[in-house]
Amino acid sequence: MHEELKRIDKEIYEILRKEENRKEDTLEMIPSENHTSLAVLEALSSVFNDKYAEGYPGKRYYGGNEYIDDVEILCQERARKVFGVPFCNVQGYSGSPANMAVYFATLKPGEKVLGMHLSAGGHLTHGWKVNFSGKYYESSFYGVDKETSLIDYDEVREIAKKEKPKLIFVGTTSYPRTLDFKKFREIADSVGAYLCADISHISGLIVSGSHPSPVDHAHVITTTTHKTLRGPRGALIMVTESGIKKDADLPEKINKAVFPGLQGGPHVHQIAAIAVCLKEAMDDSFKEYGKLVVRNARVLAEELVKKGFNLVSGGTDNHLILLNLENKGISGKDAQNLLEKAGIVVNKNAVPFDPRPPADPSGIRLGTPAITTRKMGEEEMKKIAEFISEVVEKRNPEKVREKVKKLCINFKIPK
Numbered sequence: 001m002h003e004e005l006k007r008i009d010k011e012i013y014e015i016l017r018k019e020e021n022r023k024e025d026t027l028e029m030i031p032s033e034n035h036t037s038l039a040v041l042e043a044l045s046s047v048f049n050d051k052y053a054e055g056y057p058g059k060r061y062y063g064g065n066e067y068i069d070d071v072e073i074l075c076q077e078r079a080r081k082v083f084g085v086p087f088c089n090v091q092g093y094s095g096s097p098a099n100m101a102v103y104f105a106t107l108k109p110g111e112k113v114l115g116m117h118l119s120a121g122g123h124l125t126h127g128w129k130v131n132f133s134g135k136y137y138e139s140s141f142y143g144v145d146k147e148t149s150l151i152d153y154d155e156v157r158e159i160a161k162k163e164k165p166k167l168i169f170v171g172t173t174s175y176p177r178t179l180d181f182k183k184f185r186e187i188a189d190s191v192g193a194y195l196c197a198d199i200s201h202i203s204g205l206i207v208s209g210s211h212p213s214p215v216d217h218a219h220v221i222t223t224t225t226h227k228t229l230r231g232p233r234g235a236l237i238m239v240t241e242s243g244i245k246k247d248a249d250l251p252e253k254i255n256k257a258v259f260p261g262l263q264g265g266p267h268v269h270q271i272a273a274i275a276v277c278l279k280e281a282m283d284d285s286f287k288e289y290g291k292l293v294v295r296n297a298r299v300l301a302e303e304l305v306k307k308g309f310n311l312v313s314g315g316t317d318n319h320l321i322l323l324n325l326e327n328k329g330i331s332g333k334d335a336q337n338l339l340e341k342a343g344i345v346v347n348k349n350a351v352p353f354d355p356r357p358p359a360d361p362s363g364i365r366l367g368t369p370a371i372t373t374r375k376m377g378e379e380e381m382k383k384i385a386e387f388i389s390e391v392v393e394k395r396n397p398e399k400v401r402e403k404v405k406k407l408c409i410n411f412k413i414p415k
Ligand code: DSN
Pocket: 032, 095, 123, 173
């Protein structure tokens, strides 16, 4: 593989080989990452990369877009089918620009947005002050209950009533529990707001029937395509039937927000690769995959509880686990570094009401999407819980590193 790259640019080739080897003999447990298929990677590294295609199918500003139109139309069709929505824009470069397009389409600068607080598991683009969403829009936040670490829907309702946002985001980056989209819609309706479900973390679970879908509740749905959906980096922006009912022009507004509002030429190679991942997501094996991701996370959570770990909310319903390490006498940053030395790749993460700073918080976030792609199951989850416990309790990453390598050899990344 990569023979031409090796011939032309040995330095990049060598680094690429190192990265391939790193992936192969470590456990990727950052919940927002995955291992994409070779088919997705081949579409990404294709001549589709070369084409400018500003505009939309049939209405391009450049010539030579006959086949590019075919790719984009196919990707749109597959997205509509996979998620069950009447409209999907497939040109968003990634999650943040996709959410930005939703702001552009639904709000004027200075209008109000309500999102989940970053420290409770929200995302920067849901109104955080240092982000465009908090700088150009007036944001307020809901969090989680101090006792249960669960979203308190009554609190969300009260904040919405007081703040009267025009846009509400439901979507999380470190919330291990099921989201009640129906309740969010009721809250949005009570103040006349748009509801945007940002399902970036859980879109693969939704497609596989392992998490309820927001399709009957949200007006707009955004998702990245590279997390549980297991595609290339990229994004989808969907409008539902009820979104069109609320504003018949919403699809057109989303399209205009993406181009010419925010972006120039779409990344056609990315769109082709998204189309491939959506085709893969239609296969029955993907349904099975989503179920296994959740089952693996639950087994891992149960094993970690047995080993005295403190799990935020006590467990998980989805693909991720948030560990509060305060009782283990180690910070999230130190735990991340030690685990990495052992070949277990996780990321430090704030826990709700974290007394520590975001750069060195009390928790780590781990997930099962990538290790499930490697076909690991219940038995391996038990071993991994053992490894994590050994590293955190005994601080002996070198010893665990050998065991991780051995495990990885038996579970090659599918090509
Ligand atoms: N960076 C993503 C994550 O890791 O959850 C969110 O955008």
